[in-house]
Amino acid sequence: MRAATIRAHGGPEVVEVGEVPEPRPGPGQVAVDVRAAALNHLDLWVRRGWPGLHVSFPHVLGSDVAGVVAEVGPGVDAPRPGDAVVLSPGIGCGRCPRCLAGEENLCRRYTIIGEHVAGGQAERIVVPARNALPKPPALSFEEAAAVPLTFLTAWHALAGRARVRTGETVLVHAAGSGVGVAAVQIAKLLGARVIATAGSDAKLEKARALGADELVNYETTDFVHEVRRLTDRRGVEVVLEHVGKKTWEGSILAAALGGRIVTVGATTGWDPVTDLRHVFYRQLSILGSTMGSAAELALVLRFVVEGKLRPVVDRVLPLAAVRDAQALLADRAQFGKIVLTP
Template sequence: MKTEAMVIRETGGPEVLKRETIEIAEPGPRQVLVRVKAVALNHIDVWVRRGLPHVKYDFPHRFGSDIAGEVEALGPGATGCTVGQKVVISPGVSCGVCAKCLAGRDNLCQKYNILGETTQGGYAQHVVVPDANILPYPGDLPFTDAAAIPLAFLTAWQMVVECAQVAPGDTVLVQAAGSGVSTAAIQIAKLYGARVIGTAGSDEKLERARALGMDIGINYSTTDFVPEVRKITEKRGVDAVIEHVGGDVFVKSILATRWGGCVVTCGATMGHSPTIDLRHIFFRQVRVLGSTMGSKGVLQRIMPFFSQGKLRPVVDRVLPLWSAVEAHRVLEERKAFGKVVLAVD
């Protein structure tokens, strides 16, 4: 079948995104055809667009990990949803039969793919996904809000809850508090009873982060966050750092952590080759944990928090899908607080 999409046929700047009519396959066994209503951006879209050595591009390539829409057709044997149902799509695709998948840890599957990265995504009017990736719709949220949930909240939940094991009374430092993952991490850390310190590059972003529950803000463009954190914590340091910035921020995050605390990282937007003094890790027994996404089961458990009002997606702006070039520029220039979402007509 044919559908309209925003695609790339080469890597490069935002201008390589083009509107095209493309052919997509009908849903096969245990697959679902979804009419896309909204798709949210992630930094992974930018990285893949610029070019990544581990990605084998199947041009025309479509970005888009975070998708909300309506079921339009079911492939043979597909279960768990009905035609016309409003759905959100889980962004991780795995084999479903290996030991990790069967143990509910599908994000550790050796055949794990992320929609829009190593497989085709949702920058289109239609997308075909496995029925295992269909999630219940979160209450009466608009599609543009629902699309802002999956990747950011799944990633943040694994970092805060599964990796850092944040508990009541902990102090958590969330870096780059205006990003999608960080706005989710602030809310989840507060849900678990932590005190949250956040960093951002502007006072405006810090004010918006406070509205999400952040207790203390540090403007990293005017203040060195390491001595400030030590002052706030009476020289103790924080129990956990949630970060995806990399570079010098990752190095300094280790210094801001207490003895026996942890730094959890899920990205490297500002550099993937930091120079680390290992003495600050082994002598102070700081744990450094890597995190990618989370399991489908975790995302299933998260979704009810949105219909209950305990968590909420943070949308900076909504643009038409056909304005994806502009949306990518907004993300690259770090002008957004929360998610940039594309509405699909």
């Protein structure tokens, strides 16, 4: 089958589209014919590599997948061949206390499709049957592929970890990114006032259309000063932080007394300066959050069906254009998700 792979870590030149063996499902697994696969910054990080990341080359990229079940392995009663599905990107062992409690993202053997195991930027992917959730009929395959990783990440961070409450103010950085697009909508759904930042006025206007109440261009404005102005100097109750080094110090200063900063990523660097005086004196909570559970993704999909959350597809490109797609993502040239079709 054709797939977007890397055979070594490095720059864009290591990404290839070529032939790899077609996977077959084993016990408890399903094979899914991919109809659409969305990109994430995770694809760029996996391509570059980091200490401690171990993959088998050639490694297939891609965490967000929607498609049709082609074949099921022994012991699988559902889904069935022909079913349209969207894949939950996190895989737990299914046996430990965390998995049995529905908290597979806290499983010590937790893996992510496209990061630790073969991904879905290919013509076919094999996953545990429990990871294949029904695709909402009202969504195209491209729209469905734009949901899983970023909406799940934002939901678990805001609803599960930060526990956003009605009437609070939430600062969402990089509102044009996949996580940002999801977080603006989820914070509004939870009853919050949303201050959105982005690097262009065009992206900010699109964020407003998704529900953002206040807009800050962080390229032309000091976002800390603007947040304090917009909150009568109180600061925000919650910061959704996924930019990392570029915004971290400012995020701490933008938080209110007793505020919560929930971090889900570090796109611009993982080693920012943290002034602990602001943390302990102002009694801030710094919360880490990674992915979420399949149950949370099922809830997100329900809200999508009800029209309360909306995936945003920036553009659809053929699988052969995966290098171009990565370049657009690296340049922050998109609003929402870039989706590939085999």
